[in-house]
Amino acid sequence: MKQSEIKELSIADLKDKLGALQKNYTDLRMAHAITPLENPLQLRSLRRTVARIATELTKRELQ
Secondary structure (H helix, E strand, O other): OOHHHHHOOOHHHHHHHHHHHHHHHHHHHHHHHHHHOOOOOOHHHHHHHHHHHHHHHHHHHHH
């Protein structure tokens, strides 16, 4: 998810998306610990997307 797409979402949408992505990241991490993923770069991109959304939420709360 690109930063421009994240900026268009509302705070409620961001929180919902953040929860879903964090759960997805945890599931992928556990699956990778048991059996290596076919594409381990998914973990990196998902982690960075979670960070982008969390940063945007923090930025909006401080304004």
